[in-house]
Amino acid sequence: MDNLFTVMHTSAEEHLEIGGEYDVVVIGGGIAGVAAALSAARSGKSVLIIEKGVMLGGLATMGLITWYLPLCDGYGRKIISGIAEELLYKSIECGYDTLPEEWRGGPAYVEKASSRYLTRFSPSEFVAVLDEMMQQEHIDLIFDTVFTAPVMENGICRAVIVEEKGGRKVYLGKVFIDATGDCDLAYRAGGDTELFDNWCSYWVYNTDLDMMQKALETGHIIDAFDVHQYGDSPMPGNDKGKKMIIKDAKGVTEFVLRGRKYLLDDLRRMGKSNTHCTTTIPAMAQVRTTRRLIGAYTLTTDDLNTHFDDSVGAVSDWRFAGPLYEIPYRCLYTPQLKNILASGRCISATGDTWEVTRVIPPAALTGQACGTAAAMMIEASAAADQVNIKELQEKLSAAGVLIHF
Numbered sequence: 001m002d003n004l005f006t007v008m009h010t011s012a013e014e015h016l017e018i019g020g021e022y023d024v025v026v027i028g029g030g031i032a033g034v035a036a037a038l039s040a041a042r043s044g045k046s047v048l049i050i051e052k053g054v055m056l057g058g059l060a061t062m063g064l065i066t067w068y069l070p071l072c073d074g075y076g077r078k079i080i081s082g083i084a085e086e087l088l089y090k091s092i093e094c095g096y097d098t099l100p101e102e103w104r105g106g107p108a109y110v111e112k113a114s115s116r117y118l119t120r121f122s123p124s125e126f127v128a129v130l131d132e133m134m135q136q137e138h139i140d141l142i143f144d145t146v147f148t149a150p151v152m153e154n155g156i157c158r159a160v161i162v163e164e165k166g167g168r169k170v171y172l173g174k175v176f177i178d179a180t181g182d183c184d185l186a187y188r189a190g191g192d193t194e195l196f197d198n199w200c201s202y203w204v205y206n207t208d209l210d211m212m213q214k215a216l217e218t219g220h221i222i223d224a225f226d227v228h229q230y231g232d233s234p235m236p237g238n239d240k241g242k243k244m245i246i247k248d249a250k251g252v253t254e255f256v257l258r259g260r261k262y263l264l265d266d267l268r269r270m271g272k273s274n275t276h277c278t279t280t281i282p283a284m285a286q287v288r289t290t291r292r293l294i295g296a297y298t299l300t301t302d303d304l305n306t307h308f309d310d311s312v313g314a315v316s317d318w319r320f321a322g323p324l325y326e327i328p329y330r331c332l333y334t335p336q337l338k339n340i341l342a343s344g345r346c347i348s349a350t351g352d353t354w355e356v357t358r359v360i361p362p363a364a365l366t367g368q369a370c371g372t373a374a375a376m377m378i379e380a381s382a383a384a385d386q387v388n389i390k391e392l393q394e395k396l397s398a399a400g401v402l403i404h405f
Contacts, residue, residue, distance in 0.1 A: 003017060003018050004016065004017060004018065005017075005018050005151075005159060005170040005172070007151055007161065007170070016161065016168050016169055016170045017166075017167075017168075017169045017170070018169070018170055018171070018172060019142070019162070019164075019169040019170065019171045020048060020140070020171050020172070021171070021172040021173070022045075022046045022047060022048045022140070022171065022172070022173050022174075023040070023045035023046045023047065023173065023174050023175065023374075023375075023378055024036075024037070024040040024045050024046070024047045024048070024173060024174065024175050024176075024177065024371065024374045024375070024378075025047075025048050025050065025160060025171055025172075025173035025175075025176050025177070026040075026047065026048065026049045026050070026176075026177045026179050026371075027050050027147045027160065027176065027177065027178055027179060027180050027184065027185045028049075028050075028051065028058065028178070028179035028180040028181060028344070029049045029050075029051030029053070029055075029056040029057070029058065029141070029143075029179075030056075030057060030058020030059060030060065030179060030181060030344060030363065031057060031058060031059075031060050031087065031344065031360050031363045031364050031367065032058075032179040032181075032343040032344025032345070032363040032364065032366060032367035032370075033049055033051070033056075033058070033177070033179030033343070033344070033367060034049075034056055034057070034087070034130060034133075034134075034364075034367065035083045035084070035087065035343070035363070035364040035365070035366075035367030035368045035371065036177045036179055036341075036343050036367035036368070036370045036371035036374070037049050037134070037137075037139045037367075037371060038083055038133070038137060038139070038367075038368070038371065039083060039367070039368045039369075039370075039371030039372045039375075039399070040177075040371035040372070040374050040375050041137040041138065041139050041371075042137065042371075042399075043371070043372060043375030043376075043395075044375065045374070045375050045378060046140075047137075047139045047140065047371075048139075048140045048141075048142065048171060048173070049134070049139060049140070049141050049142070050142050050145050050147055050160070050162060050171065051141065051142065051143050051145065052144070052145065052146045052147070053143065053144070053283065053284060054143045054144055055127045055143075055283070056127060056130040056131065056134070056141075057123065057126055057127055057130055058181065058284070059181070059284070059286060059288075060091075060123065060126070060360055061123040061124075061126055061127050061130075062123075062282065062283040062284040063203075063282050063283075063284050063285075063286045064123060064203045064204070064205065064227065064280065064281075064282045064286070065203065065286065065360075066120060066121050066122070066123050066227065067118065067119075067120060067360075068087075068088045068091055068092075068118055068119045068120075068121055068360055068361070069118055069318040069359045069360055069361055070116040070117055070118045070316055070318055070361070071084065071085055071088065071117040071118070071316070071361055072103070072110075072113070072116050072117035072316060073316045073321065073322065073324060073405075074116055074316065074317075074320065074321020074322055075113065075321055075322065076109055076110040076111060076112065076113035077108070077109050078106065078107065078108050078109065078117060078402075079314050079315065079316045079324060079402060079405055080313070080314070080315055080316065080361045080362070080364075080365055080402070081106070081400045081401060081402055082313070082364075082365065082368055082396065082399050082400040082401040083364050083365075083367070083368040083399070083400075084360075084361045084362075084364035084365050084368070085106055085400070087360075087364050088119065088361075089106075090126070090129050090130070090133065091119070091121035091126045091129075092119055092121050092122075093125070093129050094122075094125040094128065094129055095121055095122030095124070095125035095126065096120070096121070096122055096220070096221055096222045097119045097120065097121060098119050098120040098222065099118075099119040100114075100115040100116075100117070102114065102115065103115070103116075103117040116321075118318075120222060142162075142164065142171075144164060144165060145162045145163070145164040146162060146163045146164070147160055147161075147162055147180070147184060147185065148160075148161050148162060148163055148168075149161045149188055150176070150185060150188055150189045150340075151170065152189055152190065154338075155190075155336060155337055155338045156338045156339055157173070157176045157185075157189055157337070157338075157339055157340055158172065159171060159172045159173065160173070160176065160185070174339065174377075174378050175339045175340075175341065175374040175377050175378060176339060176340050176341075177340075177341050177342075177343055177367075177370045177371065177374060178293075178340060178341065178342045178343065178346060179343050179344050179367060179370075180346065181287075181290070181344055181345050181346055182246075182287075182290045182291050182346060183290075183291040183292055183293050183342060183346035184291075185340060186293050186334070186337060186340055186342055186346070187291055189337050189340055190336065190337070191293060191294075191334045191336050191337045191340070192293075192294040192334060192336065193291050193292060193293055193294060194291065194292055194294055194350065195245055195247055195290070195291050196245075196289045196290065196291070196292065196350075196354070197243035197244060197245050197289070198243060198244050198245075198246055198255065198287050198288055198289055198290065199231065199232040199243060199244075199288075200231040200232055200242075200244060200255055200258045200259055200262075201229060201230075201231045201232055201259075201286060201288075202229070202230040202231045202258075202259025202260070202262050202263065202282070202286060203227055203228065203229050203230075203282065203286060204227070204228055204230070204263055204278055204280065204281050204282070205225050205226070205227055205228075205278070205279045205280040205281075206225060206226055206228055206276065206277065206278045206279060207224055207225040207226070207276070207277055207279055208273075208275050208276040208277070209275045209276075210275075211223060211224050211225060211226060212224050225279060230259060230262035230263055230266065231258070231259055231262050244258075246285070246287050246290045247290070247291070252285045252287070255285050255287060256285050259282075259286070260281070263278065263281070288345065288358055289345065289354050289355075289358060290346075291346060292342075292345070292346045292347065292348065292349065292350065292354065293331075293332075293333075293334060293342040293346055293347060293348045294334065294348060295330055295331050295332065295333055295334050295342065295347070295348030296330035296331075296333060296334060296335060296348070296385065297328050297330035297331055297348060298331070298348045298349065298350055299325065299327065299328065299331050299347075299348065299349040299350070299353050299357065300349075300350055300351055300353055301351055301352050301353055303325060303326075303353070304323055304324070304325065305323070305324055305325075305405075306325075306326065307326055307404055308326045308327075308328040309389070310328045310329040310330055310389045311326035311327060311328060311329075311393070311403050311404055312327055312328070312329050312332070312365070312366070312369035312373075312392065312393070312396060312401070312403070313326070313327055313365045313366075313368075313369060313396065313401045313402060313403060314326050314327075314402050314403070314404060314405040315327060315356060315357060315361065315362040315365060316361075317356050318356070318359050318361075319355075319356075323356070324405045325353065325356060325357070326403075326404060326405065327347070327349075327357065327362070327365065327366060327369075329369065329373070329387065329389060329392065330348070331347045331348040331349060331366075332347055332348070332366060332369060332370055332373070332384075333384035333385060334348075335383075335384075335385045337384070338383040338384060339377065339383065339384065340384070341370040341373060341374060341384055342366075342370070343363065343366040343367040343369070343370040344358075344363040344366060344367060345357070345358035345359075345363060347366050365401065368396065368399070368401065369392070369396060369401075372392060372395050372396055372399070373387050373392055376388065376391065376392060376395070
């Protein structure tokens with residue numbers, strides 16, 4: 001009985017096996033979850049990542065969104081660094097890249113920059129490198145495991161219930177980080193959240209003999225394939241197609257099947273061929289904006305180029321040169337939930353600002369902030385809204401994060 005955890009239901013008790021106990025438990029192994037785990041582990045805390053798939057990286061790897069978007073402002077100034085920049089170089093450590101030479105090595109400023117600080121990367125090699133990073137930092141991973149519910153007590157999450165190959169288990173923790181992308185943890189814990197809609201945008205890898213010939217001529221393997229987008233563009237101002245609200249498995253299924261139907265229609269249009277091949281399709285739903293936290297502060301377009309006293313880092317707009325946002329720490333928590341933080345594309349940002357903050361570099365930035373704050377919460381026995389902001393900023397700055405643009 002010592003290794004059992006009792007969960008009280010309305011009419012009965014359930015005794016579940018304890019899978020483990022950690023300082024910090026991260027739900028979701030995408031880029032935000034990876035960054036959160038790294039920063040918490042480097043702060044001396046025991047960390048577990050619970051991931052429903054069998055690969056780290058989320059949309060960046062399983063989802064084939066293999067563009068590491070800009071870390072600069074579009075005018076030659078680096079805006080995002082820290083773990084976000086570290087992961088950029090990890091993404092291309094063992095695979096191809098398209099990183100501009102003027103940005104290689106990560107200079108703080110490139111005079112008369114002719115390009116932005118971004119790169120393409122190969123998802124398979126990135127997955128293998130991420131595995132190694134977790135092992136080197138002694139971060140525990142649990143794959144093929146679905147988070148189902150938090151165990152709450154007066155606004156405090158004591159544990160999370162999961163379903164895995166061995167059945168239902170619980171994992172105990174002191175601080176929990178929601179890196180699900182869909183705000184699943186905060187939502188099920190009773191925090192205020194907002195649902196939003198998605199374009200059905202479906203990306204696949206494909207190749208043909210002409211592309212292979214081009215790769216032979218250029219000597220660059222990246223020329224041997226194309227990442228093709230089907231469906232509707234998620235860019236602002238596009239009213240093509242039908243948007244979808246993804247709130248349950250039925251919605252996810254409809255999203256995925258619609259995307260694959262776009263692919264099949266195109267394959268049928270091209271006709272059966274021995275010269276063309278679809279090499280890879282996504283291993284997860286490529287949804288972007290589903291559910292987000294309504295935090296202590298919600299970032300909006302009104303906050304463009306605004307400084308915040310509780311900023312945990314600055315981000316640039318991946319679509320346009322110039323626009324900058326600072327992300328307040330208050331966007332990462334709600335006072336309703338004492339020991340739960342949100343990172344990545346489910347932080348408290350809305351409207352067009354959600355488009356800016358949902359991509360890889362801001363996800364890594366907010367993940368790093370959450371992991372650092374989680375360690376501080378444990379050390380100070382403090383709730384999320386009691387973190388010493390000045391100390392948090394000092395720690396992030398020491399780790400390379402640009403707090404204010």
